Amino acid sequence: MAPNKKKFSEDDVRLLEQAFRDVERLPGRKIKKKSAAQPKPKSGGTSAKNYRPTHKGVDTELRPAPKLPDLAHGETPGLDxxxxxxxxxxxxxxxxxxxxxxxxxxxxxxxxxxxxxxxxxxxxxxxxxxxxxxxxxxxxxxxxxxxxxxxxxxxxxxxxxxxxxxxxxxxxxxxxxxxxxxxxxxxxxxxxx
CATH class of the missing domain: 3.30.1370.110 (Ribosomal Protein S8; Chain: A, domain 1)
Known part of the structure; x- marks a missing residue:
């Protein structure tokens, strides 16, 4: 079966970009590039709210950013x-x-x-x-x-x-x-x- 070549609508792309606007890459984590194949849409359509990655092994759970350690006068972690x-x-x-x-x-x-x-x-x-x-x-x-x-x-x-x-x-x-x-x-x- 040939891969689905349907593109996302402009609204879907805009919603996805809006959802990921504040996302920052974690330091020290490298992302491996995968093939450009797009996931198959569910039968309900391809709206952003129905979009779910189909890659195995990809963690999609949102977690809070790690808590930074408290600073005190004169402490300089991360500073030369x-x-x-x-x-x-x-x-x-x-x-x-x-x-x-x-x-x-x-x-x-x-x-x-x-x-x-x-x-x-x-x-x-x-x-x-x-x-x-x-x-x-x-x-x-x-x-x-x-x-x-x-x-x-x-x-x-x-x-x-x-x-x-x-x-x-x-x-x-x-x-x-x-x-x-x-x-x-x-x-x-x-x-x-």
């Missing part, structure tokens, strides 16, 4: 030693800055998300985020010495490890004294591919 040292020493050019002083927690979180997304989209690599160090005072909520750990100083590293920011961030580290010390972070963003 020289770049990691340059980031920690403040020797990388700061291409954008976000000062979160005076922001409430919710608005600071939204501002951080917008800032990192915009910086990455515009091709920036190293950015500075100023969180502040906290308040000074007396009472049970203050540490010995009269200082309280700032809410943003504590939460920004946590937010960097949550979606969607974790997928954008390669590494982060406390800034040098000249750029804000422990009240600021250098953040190295991944390049868009």
């Amino acid at each position: 030693k020289r770049s990691a040292q340059r980031l920690k020493r403040g020797q990388m050019k700061i291409e954008a800055k976000l000062d979160l002083h005076g922001h409430r927690q919710e608005e600071a979180h939204r501002a951080l998300n917008r800032f990192l997304a915009g910086a990455q989209e515009s091709g920036k690599r190293c950015v500075l985020v100023v969180t502040g160090k906290g308040f000074k005072g007396e009472g049970p909520k203050y540490m010995e010495g009269g200082s309280q750990v700032g809410v943003l100083k504590e939460n920004v590293p946590r937010w960097l490890n949550q979606a969607p920011n974790r997928a954008r961030v390669l590494s982060f580290s406390f800034a040098t004294q000249a750029d804000g010390g422990s009240g600021a972070l250098y953040i190295l963003l991944k390049r868009l591919r």
Whole structure:
């Protein structure tokens, strides 16, 4: 029997492309090219919702992307030693800055998300985020010495490890004294591919 040479309709192709628009190839996985033979349509037609690959051994189950490991100050997985040292020493050019002083927690979180997304989209690599160090005072909520750990100083590293920011961030580290010390972070963003 001759192979079926019927082509998919434009609507089917458009739906299939739309369904696979956000799919990214997993690193380290190579795809073996198969023959250009198209699968036989089911009796119900060739609409995209009825389309099922007929290749044996092809896994079509959708799975969530693997969870990236959490980052901590100064940890640099996937970054070469020289770049990691340059980031920690403040020797990388700061291409954008976000000062979160005076922001409430919710608005600071939204501002951080917008800032990192915009910086990455515009091709920036190293950015500075100023969180502040906290308040000074007396009472049970203050540490010995009269200082309280700032809410943003504590939460920004946590937010960097949550979606969607974790997928954008390669590494982060406390800034040098000249750029804000422990009240600021250098953040190295991944390049868009």
